[in-house]
Amino acid sequence: MTNGRDMIPQKQIDRRIQEFVEACRAQGIKTTNQRMEILQELARSEQHPDAESLFLGVRKRLPSLSLDTVYRTLRLFEERGIITRVGSIKERARFDANTKRHHHFICTQCGLISDFYSETLDRLKPPSEVEAVGTTDTVYIELRGICNACQAQKRAQS
Amino acid sequence: MTNGRDMIPQKQIDRRIQEFVEACRAQGIKTTNQRMEILQELARSEQHPDAESLFLGVRKRLPSLSLDTVYRTLRLFEERGIITRVGSIKERARFDANTKRHHHFICTQCGLISDFYSETLDRLKPPSEVEAVGTTDTVYIELRGICNACQAQKRAQS
DNA sequence: GTGCCTGCAAACCCTTTGCACTTTA
DNA sequence: TAAAGTGCAAAGGGTTTGCAGGCAC
Numbered sequence: 001m002t003n004g005r006d007m008i009p010q011k012q013i014d015r016r017i018q019e020f021v022e023a024c025r026a027q028g029i030k031t032t033n034q035r036m037e038i039l040q041e042l043a044r045s046e047q048h049p050d051a052e053s054l055f056l057g058v059r060k061r062l063p064s065l066s067l068d069t070v071y072r073t074l075r076l077f078e079e080r081g082i083i084t085r086v087g088s089i090k091e092r093a094r095f096d097a098n099t100k101r102h103h104h105f106i107c108t109q110c111g112l113i114s115d116f117y118s119e120t121l122d123r124l125k126p127p128s129e130v131e132a133v134g135t136t137d138t139v140y141i142e143l144r145g146i147c148n149a150c151q152a153q154k155r156a157q158s
Numbered sequence: 159m160t161n162g163r164d165m166i167p168q169k170q171i172d173r174r175i176q177e178f179v180e181a182c183r184a185q186g187i188k189t190t191n192q193r194m195e196i197l198q199e200l201a202r203s204e205q206h207p208d209a210e211s212l213f214l215g216v217r218k219r220l221p222s223l224s225l226d227t228v229y230r231t232l233r234l235f236e237e238r239g240i241i242t243r244v245g246s247i248k249e250r251a252r253f254d255a256n257t258k259r260h261h262h263f264i265c266t267q268c269g270l271i272s273d274f275y276s277e278t279l280d281r282l283k284p285p286s287e288v289e290a291v292g293t294t295d296t297v298y299i300e301l302r303g304i305c306n307a308c309q310a311q312k313r314a315q316s
Numbered sequence: 317g318t319g320c321c322t323g324c325a326a327a328c329c330c331t332t333t334g335c336a337c338t339t340t341a
Numbered sequence: 342t343a344a345a346g347t348g349c350a351a352a353g354g355g356t357t358t359g360c361a362g363g364c365a366c
Contacts, residue, residue: 029345031341032345034346039255042254048252049252049253066347067331068333068349074251078253084253087247090248093208094208095208096244097241113244118285121285126301133272134303136302136303144297144298146293188365189365223323229357230357
């Protein structure tokens with residue numbers, strides 16, 4: 001592998017793998033070859049790859065790997081907080097006809113989406129260092145949490 | 159239809175429809191019954207509905223409506239800036255092994271995702287009015303724009 | 317009347333799942 | 342060796358598309 005701009009220092013990756021092995025021990029997850037390689041492939045990239053890219057990359061070293069193992073592994077890692085998913089919680093597409101500038105609160109439990117308005121957030125400027133990467137058109141902000149209804153329900157259950 | 163809490167004043171909807179008709183005239187889009195009804199259904203709701211909910215709602219008034227017309231209409235409206243989609247630009251899931259607190263810049267043209275760090279953004283607090291809806295766990299921020307490579311390419315073309 | 321729009325049905329793509337076999341601890 | 346993990350193939354769910362007829366302009 002060449003030292004292209006999408007490379008993370010090997011030292012950092014080793015530390016990440018070390019953390020991972022410990023996390024697995026602590027959580028009772030088996031540290032299989034497949035999982036190690038998938039995590040390493042992800043940790044090594046700065047491209048925020050999708051399941052298929054990871055699959056293609058890891059398969060060079062592990063030709064028997066199957067795509068569904070990649071999906072299963074990523075889901076497992078995400079559930080355990082070992083990795084994160086970029087962007088919104090994936091669900092079906094939802095739409096909005098509100099043309100006034102606004103932001104969303106999203107309940108991670110029931111999926112409620114609620115509009116709110118905030119001049120402070122509207123005025124938020126992207127940090128200048130981002131200019132090195134590109135020009136920002138919009139600052140998308142999403143508050144994620146638990147709505148009052150879901151909280152009340154939780155309290156009632158306990 | 160009852161006056162539940164998910165209702166938007168009819169006056170506001172009428173204004174929205176009026177805007178829509180004008181936008182269609184201006185852009186040379188036909189104002190069909192289906193489109194009017196779909197937009198009205200969306201404008202009337204505060205639930206940020208998905209394609210299927212809209213389909214079920216509109217079908218009460220337009221029984222011949224098909225689900226793919228709803229999809230086509232929503233896509234058209236979105237392209238023309240008449241409505242917006244909640245959450246990230248929908249594409250396949252992409253993952254991240256970076257465990258340091260960070261944010262993303264996303265190029266809306268090529269899909270590049272780039273990490274950046276900002277203490278200002280890390281410290282951002284949700285506006286207090288959101289407490290009326292629920293408790294915020296995380297503030298998700300995404301900068302959307304055009305990366306330098308895509309800009310250079312655009313310039314080269316013109 | 318012309319060309320955009322619609323409904324229908326089938327295709328599509330990403331992701332998930334059931335099952336039998338394999339591997340890890 | 343017991344339980345967890347894997348590969349395979351097939352299903353699943355949301356979304357898109359090709360086509361023939363229908364409708365707005």
